[in-house]
Amino acid sequence: MVHELLGDNFYIILTRLLIALVLAGVIGFERELKNHSAGFRTHILVGVGSCLMMLLSLFGFEMFLEEYDNIRFDPARIPSYVISGIGFLGAGTIIVYGGTIRGLTTAASIWTVAGLGLVVGAGMYAAAVLTTVIILLSLIFLNNFERLFQRGKAPNVIQIVTLPDVQINEVVKVFDKFNIAIKKVEVSKVENNLRNIFIVMENNPELDRISLFDEIAHVDYVKNVTELT
Incomplete structure (x- = not known):
């Protein structure tokens, strides 16, 4: 059987x-x-x-x-x-x-x-x-x-997940603080009432990414910060 x-x-x-x-x-x-x-x-x-x-x-x-x-x-x-x-x-x-x-x-x-x-x-x-x-x-x-x-050629893309109340200019100020040149900014709406902010910045091997991500994470209504690789 x-x-x-x-x-x-x-x-x-x-x-x-x-x-x-x-x-x-x-x-x-x-x-x-x-x-x-x-x-x-x-x-x-x-x-x-x-x-x-x-x-x-x-x-x-x-x-x-x-x-x-x-x-x-x-x-x-x-x-x-x-x-x-x-x-x-x-x-x-x-x-x-x-x-x-x-x-x-x-x-x-x-x-x-x-x-x-x-x-x-x-x-x-x-x-x-x-x-x-x-x-x-x-x-x-x-x-x-x-x-x-x-190295030094490809741009970096940062994905920031936020709530709708976020002030994008506050996020941009963080990049200015680190003297980072922003090439493009794109905002798109995703599920659960969240936004995706994609920021393309020039590659900088000497950039302190941990400090940058920490500063961005402390901006009001920011939920997550990720570098797309």
């Missing part, structure tokens, strides 16, 4: 889902440490979900193939929809502000984790582990090289 309920391929399916969970979780944990919008749980859901779709494609229609001779098996059909459909999640992590785009790396990691899940679902464990190592090395170490090349 139990064997009929679980099926012939239960242990293969269990192993592949667990491997997908671990590999996707490792990549998601790295994103979580850097406070990105798509972190640990999102990457696990994407990796395990895509692995499940691959397993469905491989094992979900076996009884139909055995029962009907005219059914043709195409294991690539469902995975192809996973790869194309995962784009909506990646798009949700991208923030476009003026000429600055944030979240592209996280969007790419989500798309890659979906591919990892499919590869694990197909039983290609070595390829999945090798890809995970390459992704982690890219996310952790190459980011430092990018900062070296971009």
Whole structure:
């Protein structure tokens, strides 16, 4: 009875889902440490979900193939929809502000984790582990090289979450106090009666960011201050 309920391929399916969970979780944990919008749980859901779709494609229609001779098996059909459909999640992590785009790396990691899940679902464990190592090395170490090349060039974007009663000129005064040149200011309304203030400032490696954030946080009606990276 139990064997009929679980099926012939239960242990293969269990192993592949667990491997997908671990590999996707490792990549998601790295994103979580850097406070990105798509972190640990999102990457696990994407990796395990895509692995499940691959397993469905491989094992979900076996009884139909055995029962009907005219059914043709195409294991690539469902995975192809996973790869194309995962784009909506990646798009949700991208923030476009003026000429600055944030979240592209996280969007790419989500798309890659979906591919990892499919590869694990197909039983290609070595390829999945090798890809995970390459992704982690890219996310952790190459980011430092990018900062070296971009130092002094790329502008910084500060996101300030406030209540509607905030006086924006009081926030701007803090930047003036630190002699920071502001290139752009954008205000947008979000849920729960809050506002997002995006301030693009010129890059200054010598800037004391802790003191700056502390000063901004003490402005009336300011709820949160974050530097978008």
